[in-house]
Amino acid sequence: MKKMKLLKVHGSENDFYMLDAKQFEQGLTDQQIKQLAVKICKRNGGLGDGADGLLWIDRASHQGPLGKMRVINADGSEASMCGNGLRSVSRYLAEQNQESAFSVETMEADLPVAKMKDLATGVSTYQVQIAPVSFKAADLKMHVNNESETLVDQQIKELDSDLSFTAVAVPNPHLIAFVDEATINGDQLGELGRYLNNGVNPIFPDGVNVSFVLIQGANQIFVRTFERGVGYTNACGTGMSAASLVSVLLHGDQIANNTDIIVRNPGGMVKTNVHHQDTGADTIDLIGNATFVSTVELDLDDALAGNFAQAKFNETGEQVNYEKFISNLQLN
Numbered sequence: 001m002k003k004m005k006l007l008k009v010h011g012s013e014n015d016f017y018m019l020d021a022k023q024f025e026q027g028l029t030d031q032q033i034k035q036l037a038v039k040i041c042k043r044n045g046g047l048g049d050g051a052d053g054l055l056w057i058d059r060a061s062h063q064g065p066l067g068k069m070r071v072i073n074a075d076g077s078e079a080s081m082c083g084n085g086l087r088s089v090s091r092y093l094a095e096q097n098q099e100s101a102f103s104v105e106t107m108e109a110d111l112p113v114a115k116m117k118d119l120a121t122g123v124s125t126y127q128v129q130i131a132p133v134s135f136k137a138a139d140l141k142m143h144v145n146n147e148s149e150t151l152v153d154q155q156i157k158e159l160d161s162d163l164s165f166t167a168v169a170v171p172n173p174h175l176i177a178f179v180d181e182a183t184i185n186g187d188q189l190g191e192l193g194r195y196l197n198n199g200v201n202p203i204f205p206d207g208v209n210v211s212f213v214l215i216q217g218a219n220q221i222f223v224r225t226f227e228r229g230v231g232y233t234n235a236c237g238t239g240m241s242a243a244s245l246v247s248v249l250l251h252g253d254q255i256a257n258n259t260d261i262i263v264r265n266p267g268g269m270v271k272t273n274v275h276h277q278d279t280g281a282d283t284i285d286l287i288g289n290a291t292f293v294s295t296v297e298l299d300l301d302d303a304l305a306g307n308f309a310q311a312k313f314n315e316t317g318e319q320v321n322y323e324k325f326i327s328n329l330q331l332n
């Protein structure tokens, strides 16, 4: 019996199971990590109410960062980055090491993170940097419009005759379109997301996160995302960061560079701050909740087999604070 401890966490209700690999004497293989993600994240028949993904925390591979984050989507695919997840990982490492500003190793970069003033009473809040940014088709693994090198505010005829798309890697791939209120609430996002992710497609053979963006006012946007490896999510941190950057580039009259942007999403809200540089080294700050909903104890072999009958959940009580924060947002 190998008992293990997990945390159920979320950022804007983009929910994850978070696991510290340092608790295992013997590491898990990549195949076991992915199998674990698929089993526990299932919305029906998974662990509790499932999750959008698994956040895997381990020792950093080099000096400097306090730890390393890997993110495995609910379907077992591995992503290079996860903005909402990185905030929870940052909080976990901050509390474990008694530090408030440090860096975390991710697949492509060591990223600076910091504890911030709580967004509301009992809503623990962290800022993480989203980088590196690239608009290059090669980094996006994108084949579009006769092998165009970038896709900025352009149509993709095979996808839609009205929408204009921008593709950006932060470093995971995102496809962004600005839409009106009716479109953001409809299922066109799901239709595009399913076509580009659930099966073979020639444009993004490795899949892509698709976001629709509605500009709501000066430095205010609403973002809804269909995530690669997941489907519709309540929020996608890298999606909201990519959407903020593209808003600054294409709608600079309403959404400003180096300024806090309010980003609402179906699960709540975050703030972003885009640092667009003419040199091309863009970064985005993503600030939002890092809520620990419950602790979970279960046997590793049971989890790998998808047997969750013995899992023990303990609520932290933090979700009540988050829900209060959200209902106050709706009143304002």
Ligand SMILES: N[C@@H](CCC[C@H](N)C(=O)O)C(=O)O
Pocket (backbone or CB within 6 Å): 014, 071, 073, 078, 079, 080, 081, 082, 083, 084, 085, 172, 173, 209, 227, 228, 229, 230, 233, 235, 236, 237, 238, 239
């Ligand atoms: N929810 C995440 C993004 C997770 C990875 C994504 N599904 C991908 O495959 O790129 C976020 O908050 O950024």
